[in-house]
Amino acid sequence: MNLRTAQTVLAALALLFVAGCGSAPTQPEPQPDTSKSASGGDGHGAIAGVAEVAEPQLHLVAIDAEGEASMLDLLTGTESRLGHVGPPAHVSTDGRYVFAATSSGVDIVDSGVWTWDHVDHFHYYRTEPKTLGRVAGEGTATIATGMLSTAGTTGLFFPSSGEAILLDNSALSNGTISETLRLKTExxxxxxxxLGEGAVVSEPDNTGKAARLRAVDATGKELATTECPAAAGSITTRLGLVIGCADGAVIATTEGVTPVFERVPYPAGAAPATEFDGRKGRPTVAGLSTDAGVWLLNTRQRAWEWLPTSTPVLAAATVDDPDHHVVVVGADGTVQVYDASTKERIAVTEPLLAATLADSALAGKVQLTLDGQRAYVSAPAEGIVYEIDYADDARIARTLKLPTKPVHLVETGR
Incomplete structure (x- = not known):
């Protein structure tokens, strides 16, 4: 058993020992839906015939430019091939399903590993990976996921047709692609x-740019609206749904079944973030902007902070741990670690991505994903993934190679 496996097992066993299903959280926060009807199982995300295990089943999934997909078990080193999807423009995950967006639809792969977030503790599951099929659509879809992979829904928006589709995650867990809602916009x-039992959908202004958000219920009925000029980028945290706007962010939550929009404006003159990333479920997220720095949005405090960086940024994500780690991939190919509380850079690697950054087709494909122990940075041209121990002076813990080149990279089992 390697050190990462041993640490994970001890942590998982300790957590399960101290926090049984009946224990109460020390700091109550909005809880995911853990009802039987939502999960199709026992209220913990369990599915009949699926194994519950003692530790997170963390995997990397890589998809190459032609759409060949493969997976690497980060605990055992076992490799597996996942078959073929359409050549993706981009790839997203909710921690279980892999959504590969092409110009004509979204292909869905079930990695077969996931975590059920019970707020004060977690349950871990594993089954066989498989491809689920495709949702056809016009234009490269944006994809928005929720907190749980076996409950709730996943949102797809196709820009060329204006079609907006919610997929049933519970049905996905049974191998079926099923829509719960389809809306037609311009x-x-x-x-x-x-969002809750429904969703938040953007609407364009008369120039054809996203300018307004509508909260709708499970039938598509409008419940609330708010302005959001140049709406772009979304992420779901434990505290709510975040959507970026030109003048700040909108945080959407629910009070019972009533949607609530809260606006968090930027300081005057700020360049907006257009995408967000962070450790799954944590309340603070990183917003990628155009300047040499990163926006930090604390969804609990409804507040922005600016974190200056030593270089322009290709990718950034918050760990949101007690040491306030923020991991950044610089435009020079370095991996940088910052302390968000002091705004100081505390570690940096040597440049790692020379061949990738020299290839204009791949330079924009560098992916950063992280969990509670490690960060993973893809080097598509080099054909490898760097595992970074961000808490140990940005040490390169491993250099990983998957069966397929990591032009697109996500981490599942989270």
Whole structure:
């Protein structure tokens, strides 16, 4: 058993020992839906015939430019091939399903590993990976996921047609692609993101740009609206759904079945974030902007902070741990670690991505994903993934190679 496996097992066993299903959280926060009807199982995300295990089943999934997909078990080193999807423009995950967006639809792969977030503790599951099929659509879809992979919904928005589709995650867990809602809007680069039993969907202005958000219920009925000029980028945290706007962010939550929009404006003159990333479920997320720095949005405090960086940024994500780690991939190919509380850079690697950054087709494909122990940075041209121990002076813990080149990379089992 390697050190990462041993640490994970001890942590998982300790957590399960101290926090049984009946224990109460020390700091109550909005809880995911853990009802039987939502999960199709026993209220913990369990599915009949699926094994519950003692530790997170963390995997990397890589998809190459032609759509060949493969998976690497980070605990055992076992490799597996996942078959073929359409050549993706981009790839997203909710921690279980892999959504590969092409110009004509979204292909869905079930990695077969996931975590059920019970707020004060977690349950871990594993089954066989498989490809689930395709949702056809016009234009490269934006994809928005929720907190749980076996409950709730996933949002797809197709810009060329303006079609917005919610997929039933419970049905996905049974191998079926099923829509719970389909809306038709004017074609635009838009967003459909899950919220409660319904969703938040963007609407364009008369120039064809996303300018307004509508909260709708499970039938598509409008419940609330708010302005959101140039809406772009979304992420779901434990505290709510975040959607970026030109003048700040909208945080969408629910009070019972009533949607609530809260606006968090930027300081005057700020360059907006257009995408967000962070450790799954944590309340603070990183917003990628155009300047040499990163926006930090604390969804609990409804507040922005600016974190200056030593270089322009290709990718950034918050760990949101007690040491306030923020991991950044610089435009020079370095992996940088910052302390968000002091705004100081505390570690940096040597440049790692020379061949990738020299290839204009791949330079924009560098992916950063992280969990509670490690960060993973893809080097598509080099054909490898760097595992970074961000808490240990940005040490390169492993250099990983998957059966397929990591032009697109996500981490599952989270």
């Amino acid at each position: 074609p635009h680069a838009g967003i459909l993101a899950p």
